[in-house]
Amino acid sequence: MIAIKFYGIDAQGKIHIQRLSTLPAWAGTDEGRLLYAEDVDKFYYGDDAEWVEIIGDVSSLDGDHLDIDWDPTYYAPDAGIAEAADVDDLSAHLKGIDTVLGSLGASAATAAYDYILFDEQLVDPDTDANQMAFFAKEATTGSNTMPYFRQESNGNTIRILIGDASAKFWMYRNSTSPGFVIDATVTDRVLAFKGGSDAYNVNGGNQAGTWTQPSHTHSGPSHTHTGDAHTHTGGAHTHTWSGSSAGQYGAVIDQTLMVSSGAVATSSGGGGSTSASGTGSTGSGATAATYRPYAAVGTLQYPDI
Numbered sequence: 152m153i154a155i156k157f158y159g160i161d162a163q164g165k166i167h168i169q170r171l172s173t174l175p176a177w178a179g180t181d182e183g184r185l186l187y188a189e190d191v192d193k194f195y196y197g198d199d200a201e202w203v204e205i206i207g208d209v210s211s212l213d214g215d216h217l218d219i220d221w222d223p224t225y226y227a228p229d230a231g232i233a234e235a236a237d238v239d240d241l242s243a244h245l246k247g248i249d250t251v252l253g254s255l256g257a258s259a260a261t262a263a264y265d266y267i268l269f270d271e272q273l274v275d276p277d278t279d280a281n282q283m284a285f286f287a288k289e290a291t292t293g294s295n296t297m298p299y300f301r302q303e304s305n306g307n308t309i310r311i312l313i314g315d316a317s318a319k320f321w322m323y324r325n326s327t328s329p330g331f332v333i334d335a336t337v338t339d340r341v342l343a344f345k346g347g348s349d350a351y352n353v354n355g356g357n358q359a360g361t362w363t364q365p366s367h368t369h370s371g372p373s374h375t376h377t378g379d380a381h382t383h384t385g386g387a388h389t390h391t392w393s394g395s396s397a398g399q400y401g402a403v404i405d406q407t408l409m410v411s412s413g414a415v416a417t418s419s420g421g422g423g424s425t426s427a428s429g430t431g432s433t434g435s436g437a438t439a440a441t442y443r444p445y446a447a448v449g450t451l452q453y454p455d456i
Contacts, residue, residue, distance in 0.1 A: 177202050201236060214241035227253045316453050317356070323449040331452040341444070361438045 167396055169186040174195060179199035188195060194205040206212055215234040228243040230236070235243040321342060327333050340358060343351050350360040354421055370412060 174202060198212065215240060217241040219244050223247070317452045319451050321449050323447060325450060327450075328452055330455055332455045334451045334453055337451050339443075341446070356450050361440075362442065364442075 157240060169184075171186055171188055173190045174186070174188040174193075175181075177200075178199060180291040181202070183201050185194070185201065186195055195202045196205060197203070204213065204216075216236060218239050219228075223244070225242075226247040227250075228240075229239040230238045230243040231241065232246050234240075235246065239241065249411040316332075320331075322328055322331075337358065339362075343360070345351055345353060345355050353359045
């Protein structure tokens with residue numbers, strides 16, 4: 152070893168500059184040692200724990216060994232992979248993150264959940280009362296058609312409706328709703344639930360029934376019309392009679408008889424009633440097809456996807 156005096160520069164301690172065929176294993180005495188490894192064409196210096204590559208061309212930078220001084224809270228760096236020299240290497244941090252994500256994926260698959268957490272705690276939103284999570288599929292059915300946000304063990308849920316063009320909704324409006332398309336093929340219809348044994352005994356998504364009522368007859372039962380006891384009263388009036396007659400000795404006499412009186416009333420006896428025989432019926436016929444119930448008119452719309 153040669154101690155060199157640089158004019159204007161004082162070298163403190165020894166500087167070991169070597170050219171070796173390969174990088175040797177690090178030892179405590181290598182601290183401050185500088186060398187060039189021929190097999191990889193790289194310079195290294197020894198610090199207090201390992202060999203550190205001296206980077207000249209960043210294209211040769213080994214990202215696996217980038218030093219991370221930060222200590223994470225929710226995962227543990229794992230240096231148990233070939234790419235990591237110690238727990239401060241970037242590769243060790245990435246391995247720790249990968250391990251945590253893998254465990255979450257297995258838990259989600261077992262519980263039929265795929266979710267993203269919105270909280271500082273990496274815990275199960277099924278059991279934690281202060282979680283907000285976005286679920287990519289329905290928990291009970293495993294269906295991928297109903298993503299939703301959930302908080303506090305299903306206490307509050309906002310579901311995101313996703314469907315196809317077959318999922319149609321009646322809307323009380325004339326124009327197209329944002330994100331929807333109007334189905335103009337279904338017109339002049341009422342809404343009905345499928346089932347029964349008549350016209351609606353068809354599959355959902357079909358049209359059934361008619362606007363024309365069938366030919367029919369209205370028949371009533373035998374009945375009697377009975378009125379209350381009542382009196383007919385007229386106003387004041389005069390009865391006049393005019394005529395002539397032959398008097399004694401053959402004389403003709405004209406006479407006028409006038410009787411003036413007040414109101415005249417009939418008897419106020421009991422009520423009368425119609426006959427109780429027979430029934431009546433209307434004619435037999437069908438209605439016109441122009442009849443419509445009074446209705447709130449809307450449109451049928453489906454998602455524009």
